[in-house]
Amino acid sequence: MADAAHELSRQLGRQAEAVCRHYLSAGRRQGQYWQVGDVRNTPGRSMFVRLSDSVKGPAGKWTDAATGEHGDLLDVIRESQGLSHLSDVVAEAQAFLRLPPTSRDEEAPPRTRPCSSRDPVISARRLFAAAQPIPGTIVETYLRNRGITALHETGSLRFHPRCYYRADAQGPTQPLPAMIAGVTDLRGRTMGVHRTWLAPDGSDKAAIATPRRAMGHLLEHAVRFGVADDVMAAGEGIETILSVRTALPNLPMAAALSAAHLAAIAFPSGLRRLYVVRDTDPAGNKARDSLTARANSTGVEAIVLSPTLGDFNEDLRAFGVDTMRAEIRCQLAPEDVARFMLRSS
Template identity: 65%
Template sequence: MARPDASDLAHRLGREAEAVCRHYLANGRRQGNYWQVGDVRNTPGRSMFVRLKDSTKGPAGKWTDAATGEHGDLLDIIRESCGLLDFADVVVEARRFLSLPHLEPQPAPRKPASTPTRMGSAEAAGRLFAMSQPIAGTLVETYLRKRGITALHGTGSLRFHPRCYYRPDEHSATETWPAMVAAVTDLEGRITGAHRTWLAQDGSGKAPIDIQRKAMGDLLGHAVRIGVPGAVMAAGEGIETMLSLRQVVPDLAVAPALSAAHLAAILFPPQLRRLYIVRDNDPAGDGARDILIDRASAAGIEAIVLSPAMGDLNEDLRHLGLDALRAGLRPQLAPEDVARFLSLVA
């Protein structure tokens, strides 16, 4: 039997990627199509992920550690997790795992370097979201409750990362802060980007840093989607603003677009018939409102503007209270939506 080279062994291991991870990275766990663990040496944690199935993003068995930038294949996992120094020993261990006949070890051919994921890409955004955890019981929940937001159903697009990288510019040192990570998706639900809001260590507010929010990936036309859109939905700028609206109309699907420019360009679901445009009380908000009204009208969609009493709906919620926010929004809603969305909470 001919001796398989390194790429052939890696391919064979890739067909058993989840079994390899369960054996050599037993401190991790499966999350969707990835295995998550602390690092390639099997430390508990969530910063490293291993692809478990072939996809358009790459072959099964490829892994990346977001904390260190390391990447490789399943042979590297065997080497590091077992503490092996000689590649010949890695081959022996890999063949043992695959139940292949033992062969005399020989020097392995040089492996081509993996192509790293481009920083800020849609793939990097998806990986960041995959490495984060649901918000229940985390600092994200603390942060949102501090802002008066307690209706957190349907917020699967929001997650928590305890040590999310922060670097204000290329000349600054990298820091880590807790962060709310939001998935930006297209109309089919594919992740195209991610938005990070860095938080204070106790969740009492945003982190004390210069740039407290950043987005990455492909954002134009897309949004953070909360709730299941139907014939009626609402779109606005900020996540906190749109979650504040859901305090009053908890069953209404909302889509934070993250900025005025992206709000003006948001794509409409095909079933949409009425769009509530939640404006921020500033010139950029007015511009986005006007563009979106024109686009919705051209698409045969009724557009209704919801305006805050203060700077945005979250300011209204925090400073005026839920009852005042509800009283301010009620006359702005279409009568049929008052009956549909407010009947249980009015």
């Protein structure tokens, strides 16, 4: 069956554009590549399928620059059609190519992951496990350069000295130092990671086109600091959340990584008050409104924390922690001031 699958992959490669138009209809051709959001036919531009043989590889091979997934056109058929067994993938490919079906007697036992693409959650867990704690690394330098001093309970952040970066599907990979943030569900299971590539000295983000990227399953999940109980805060960026935590060191917080993911973040059981850490831009305003409405509909009180500038890291760097703390204090529920504004030891 492995030889048959290899031959099918080769034949599909000869009709790569037709395969893409059929199974990845949400994408479009861009030069010698088919461009789409992902292997499951989501609209977007991060996945590239090679449409003809070249020195870079055979037709039909693809890479998702956002997640690191890669594979061939059998993977495309499997994922886009939601198939789990090799026999079903082969049958679908044969039907597309108008080939006679393979005899069941010739088949190997079905496998759940028969082809070469990587599970993004498994890849994320491996990357996080390969990284090291941040104390004494350039991740700590990077955060302190942004005014962030609340680095307690930051086990969700790690440092990788050689995290591979690829600008696009056609470009080469290069190893760069990166801050690796673990994205977890409410049970603490790693479901993805967020990578921030850094300058070698930690002075800023790396001078590359997209220094921030996420991989894995992010919807409803977050990068977490502290253990949430009845009160927590949630916002978009890691630096934004850690800036607020510099002023509120005892308040559990979660960074959802984007406005869309913030609006969909899952609430822990027992939550009664949620502080929505707002970014002052259209996407941030929309996330604020959606999350506030969803919290109120489930009986959770939602209180918005608004920065003076674009976000709280801008406030922290522009005004200092004491001024920012005074502005946040006025926005808290009275009973939370003493509970969460005590300085950490």
